[in-house]
Amino acid sequence: MEIQEHSDLVARVESLGKSYGTASNSVAALRDVTIGIRRGEFTAIMGPSGSGKSTLMHIMAGLDSVTTGRVWLGDTEITSLADDALTTLRRRRVGFVFQSFNLVPTLDIEGNIVLPFELDGRRPSAAEREWIDQLVESLGLGARLRHRPHELSGGQQQRVAIARALATRPDLVFADEPTGNLDSRTSREVLALLATASREYGQSIAMVTHDPIAASYADRILFLADGVVVRDLGKSTAEEISGLMLGMERAA
Numbered sequence: 198m199e200i201q202e203h204s205d206l207v208a209r210v211e212s213l214g215k216s217y218g219t220a221s222n223s224v225a226a227l228r229d230v231t232i233g234i235r236r237g238e239f240t241a242i243m244g245p246s247g248s249g250k251s252t253l254m255h256i257m258a259g260l261d262s263v264t265t266g267r268v269w270l271g272d273t274e275i276t277s278l279a280d281d282a283l284t285t286l287r288r289r290r291v292g293f294v295f296q297s298f299n300l301v302p303t304l305d306i307e308g309n310i311v312l313p314f315e316l317d318g319r320r321p322s323a324a325e326r327e328w329i330d331q332l333v334e335s336l337g338l339g340a341r342l343r344h345r346p347h348e349l350s351g352g353q354q355q356r357v358a359i360a361r362a363l364a365t366r367p368d369l370v371f372a373d374e375p376t377g378n379l380d381s382r383t384s385r386e387v388l389a390l391l392a393t394a395s396r397e398y399g400q401s402i403a404m405v406t407h408d409p410i411a412a413s414y415a416d417r418i419l420f421l422a423d424g425v426v427v428r429d430l431g432k433s434t435a436e437e438i439s440g441l442m443l444g445m446e447r448a449a
C-alpha cells in the first residue's frame with residue numbers, strides 16, 4: 198500500500214523533472230529525481246553550484262512548479278493544488294529559515310515569532326503559547342522580545358527566524374544556507390539548535406548547504422550533481438563529507 202510505504206516520509210518527489218527556459222533554450226535543473234525526506238530527521242542537501250539544490254527545495258516547499266513528476270507534502274499531493282490552497286498548506290505545514298534571516302524590520306521579535314499565526318488569521322492557542330514561550334526561553338530570546346531585528350546580532354536574528362519556523366510545529370522546516378551569513382562560532386550554535394529541534398522535538402528539517410561542517414550536524418546527507426541525486430549518506434563527519442565532495446569534483 199502506497200500510504201504505508203510512505204508514511205515515514207514528510208515530503209517526497211517522484212520522477213521529478215524541472216526545466217527552465219523555452220524548448221529551444223532549455224536548462225534541465227532536475228532530471229527524474231525520486232526521493233523522500235524522512236519524518237523527524239535532519240536532512241542536508243548538498244551539491245555543487247547549479248546542481249539543483251534550491252530548485253528541489255523550492256519545489257518540495259510548493260514555491261515552484263514542476264515540469265514533470267509529482268510532489269507530496271505529507272499525504273497531500275501538491276503537484277496540482279491551486280495557488281490559494283498551496284499558500285494555506287505552506288503556511289500551516291512548512292517553516293522556513295533563510296540565509297538572510299528575512300525578519301520583518303517593523304515588527305518586534307515577539308511580532309516576528311507569532312507572524313505565521315497572524316498570517317493564518319488566528320492567535321496562538323494556550324498550548325501553542327506555552328510552546329512559543331519554551332522556544333523563546335531555550336533560544337535565549339526572552340530579554341529581546343520588544344526589540345526590533347536590527348537591534349540584534351546576526352546569530353540572534355537567526356535564532357528568531359528559527360523560533361518563527363518552529364512556532365507552528367510545521368511538518369517540515371526548510372533551511373536555505375541558514376549559516377551563510379554567520380561567523381563560524383555562531384554557525385555552530387545555530388546548527389546545534391536545529392539538530393536539537395530534530396532530536397528532541399522530532400522536527401523534520403531539510404537544509405541546503407555548501408558547508409561540510411553544517412552538513413555534519415545532519416542525520417542524512419543527499420548529494421545532487423547535475424540535477425540528479427548521486428549519493429544518499431547517513432550521518433557523516435565533516436572530513437568524510439569534504440572527502441566525498443572532493444572525489445565528486447575530480448570525477449566530474
Ligand SMILES: Nc1ncnc2c1ncn2[C@@H]1O[C@H](COP(=O)(O)OP(=O)(O)OP(=O)(O)O)[C@@H](O)[C@H]1O
Nearest residue numbers: 217218224225226245246247248249250251252253
Ligand atoms: N529561474 C530560473 N531561470 C532559469 N534557470 C534557472 C532558474 N533557477 C535555476 N536555474 C538553473 O537551474 C539550475 C539549478 O539551479 P539551482 O539554483 O537549483 O542550483 P543550486 O544547486 O541551488 O545552486 P547554488 O548552490 O549556486 O545556489 C542551474 O543551471 C540554474 O542556472
